[in-house]
Amino acid sequence: MRMIATGLLLFMAASFLAARELSALFPHPAWGFAIAFTEAAMVGGLADWFAVTALFRHPLGLPIPHTAIIPENKDRIADTMAAFLRTNFLTPAVVARRIQGFNLAQAAGNMLIEQRSGTQSRLRDGAANLLADLLESLDEEQFGGMVKSGLKKQLTKLNLAPLLGQLLQTAIADRRHPPVLDAFIRWAALTIEANEDLMRDIIHKRAGALLRWTGLDDKVANAVLDGIYKLLAETLVIPDHPIRAKIEEGLATLAHSLLHDPEMQEKVARLKEEVLANPAMSHWLDGMWERTRGGLLRAVRNPQGLMKGSLGLSIEQLGRTLVEDEELQLLVNRFARRTLVGSVSRYGDEIVRIVSETVKRWDARTVTGRIEGAVGRDLQFIRINGTLVGGLVGVLIHTVDRLL
Template sequence: MRLIATGLLVVMAVSFLAARELATLFPHPAWGFVIAFTEAAMVGGLADWFAVTALFRHPLGLPIPHTAIIPENKDRIADTMAVFLRTNFLTPAVVARRIHGFNLALAAGHMLIEQRRGIQSRLREGAANLFADLLESLDQEQFGGVVKSGLRKQLAKLNLAPLLGQLLQTAIADKRHLPVLEGLIRWAALTIEANEDLLRQIIHQRANTLLRWTGLDDKVASAVLDGLYKLLAETLVVPDHPIRAKIEEGLETLAHALLHDPEMQERVTRLKDEVLANPAMAAWIDGMWERTRAGLLKAARNPQGLMSGGLGVSLEQLGKTLAEDAPLQFMVNRFARRTLVGAVSRYGDEIVRIVSETVKRWDAHTVTDRIEGAVGRDLQFIRINGTLVGGLVGVLIHCVDVLL
């Protein structure tokens, strides 16, 4: 388009010169109209060329005031764009109005069903590949460090003691602690059985000389072991055994202390901080991040494989429920609207700041190229229109001059 606009301007200039020569050689009133058209077209074309060029650079490289407007004012343009986006798009009222009639739950349900059945659009496939490319392009050390640092901060802020207390209290109330308790009792019996020779040797060493000389130490050891086996067996099979009661009482006391005892909560917090500061914990977080990243990449590169197993069946069932259950759709849509509106209200300024800071980081050449690439074609039409309209105005002026 730039070549066409420039070519049209050159044609007008050549035509003007040719018309003047021909008017000298072959005088005729019509040449006045041709000269007026081409002359005014050159003026209009040159004026619009200057105006369009002045937006992006200095015309002919000359530092004329108020030229190269976009590169000279890119920071102000960036701030203006941010304010425009914030005012006209990222406001709670605009977002709420825009998504009011959108059934997000129904769309999500259909998407899950289609994914399970292998109906994957190019848009979703492209989005999955884009996510994978983005994840691979990010610096592993830097991005991973941000993720792992954020995880550690969230764990450090977590008040663990009340959470553990609530979990323990709920487990006791629902009798979910019984399998764990019975497992511990069985583990204790198996441990004693596996180390029976060692226990007999300890009792033999602690027995006095008389017991060893008479051989009663073996009987004492057998009696102790038999008593332990019997005690553990009774504890395992008798629901109201006193040891069980003592253990449950201890668990209830621990749960209450975790919920209400500041000293116990402080001890749990110190223990949590020590665990987080341990190098082994750091290695575990590193490994967890690498496994998570690898899993995300695998899922993004092969979304259909992810949907083919039990997870796919579960997601398909979830999709059917979302697509068919109107009350559930209402609840999900209401939650989504409130979440989006809340996010815009809280983070709208941060979102537009990304736009502003990104544009400010671009150099003047990058800003010029990107904006000119977006609207340059239309600007060249302005040059073409200016050339033609200028010529028509020149003819009109010449007509008025001839008539008067």
Template sequence: MRLFATGLLMAMAAGFLVLHRLHTLYPGWDVPLGYAIAFTEAAMVGGLADWFAVTALFRRPLGLPIPHTAIIPVNKDRIADSMARFLRENFLTPQVVARRLRHFNLAAAAGGFLADPRSEEQSRVREGAANLFADVLESLDPDQMGGMVKAGLRRQLESVDAAPLLGQMLENAIADKKHLPVLEALLRKLGGVIEANEAMIREMIHTRANTIMRWTGLDEKLASGVLDGTYRLLAEIIVQPDHPLRGKIDEALATLAHDLRHDPEVQAKVARIKAELLANPAVGIWLDAMWERARAALLRAVRNPDKVLAGGIGESLGQLGHALADDPRLQLMVNRFARRTLVGVSTRYGGEIVRLVSETVKRWDARTVSDRIEGAVGRDLQFIRINGTLVGGLFGLAIHTVERFL
């Protein structure tokens, strides 16, 4: 388009020179040649003016230090702040988010998409959205974005009152007897550990036995009796649902669950343990690794959405889509939850999101900003040059016509 616009301007310039030459050679053609010359002359002025205007957005025309040119590179930081302010004021305020979502049935739209993800229209939408999301995700600074995600996750973990939550989970597990498989697995694991270290246990008993016991061989019988009794006890606890020790374990777990929910001292101890865990550098390393895995998996998923929707996952998502599309009560619940969640996100993290956009653009060098904006809107800007050339010529023709009749 740049070549076409420049070629049209050159054509007007060549036409202007040729017509002037013809006017010299054929004075009798003064009237028609006058109109044509007026058109080409005004077209050159319009084309050159618009070439200057378009070029001045991205660079200095002909490399000359003309004031108020190279507008985008010079004002890169101000443009970044303006973009962030525009996003904040028009998209990420709670009022705007709530208003836009009030009449939008997000659940039904998601349900239709999940129910038939491979329809032609859905495929185009999915592919376009996936590519856009992947491009945005790759263009953002992974360290800063990861820092924001990890900081948000850490704040959420710090704000969680872990003790009552653990107590409620434990009470529910005991009430539903979901702790029994875990208990049996632990008992089997304990038996396996004892069996694997049987030689060491026998040696410990042999070492601590007195000389008479070792001389008479009673230490070996004692070790065998201890081990056999332990194995028998573990087996009885596992196979007998009404074993007394099971009741003791259930009672101890119930007491622990009650203390987690109602004992301030236990709650303070759990909070202290949680704080120490979060302050441990190993937790930070774990969060870093989790974020990198999540980001890589997310990029793979959005770059290949068809693969993600294949197999059992796709079938399960299809069933969820039918439920969302056909159940008004489920739609109401999901839409209300989505609206509250997105409004909350815009309230808490809207400023951080737009600041991320602003700082990312500011870190780009001036050439990168110019190239990306010109690549996005450059075709339309060349149409401005073409229109300027043609409209300028038409205005020149009109002015020449008015001049002829004055």
């Protein structure tokens, strides 16, 4: 557009010279109108070129007063822009009014349903590729070290004993421990059965020479093993067996100690520190991070496959619930409005301060380039209009002059 506007101005200059020469060779009253048009068009085009250029730089590099207006006043423009943004957009009343009729919950539900059905595959695939590229661009060792360091720091701060005590106490109160206890008893029986020959050999070695000479050691081993099997079976099938009661009593005592005994809590804390300091823990965290990162990469590289599975079904169900449940929509929309309005109220000044400071940090050439790039075409139309309107005004003045 700058080339077109400049070309039009040069065309008017060439036409003016040509009209002057032709009027001398071929005298005619019409040449006066042509000369008036082109002469006034040049004046209008040059005037508007000066005005447009003076906004962004010194015309022809000359330090003419009141030129290069935007570069010279970029700090004031930044403050004015930030104040305008704060006053007209980032106020609680304006934000609340703008989102009053917007059903955020329904829109989110429709998006989730469409993501499941694949109608927004470009958006989903684009977001997935972006996330995958981000994960692959991060330094594996550095980022993995940050993740592991952060996880270790959180585990170090965690007071583990009361948490374990509360979990154990809740499990006992809800009767969730009997299946675990039954599984432990079955595991113990299978372990003894798998190592029966070893136990018989131990009893044989511990028995006296007399028992071995008489062959009673085999009977003792059989009796011991039968007794153990019988005890485990009875403990498994009898709900109020004394051993089961003792185990439950021990679990309750352990839960109470974890919650209220400082000595027990100190033991758990020391054990936690020893585990975290063990190199095996670091190796485990390394493996866990690599598996997690690999799983994320596989998932985001194949978003369609991910959405077809149970996760996609859950997302679709959540979307349908948001679309169909009006009461849930009301709660979600109310929460979103309060959150957004509260955020604007708390952080509005910080947001506009970021805008102001960002513009102020730009150098004059950056500010000029970005503003001129945003409105440049319209500015060149001003030059074109000035050239044409100037020419028409010149014709009008020439006409009035001839009539008078």
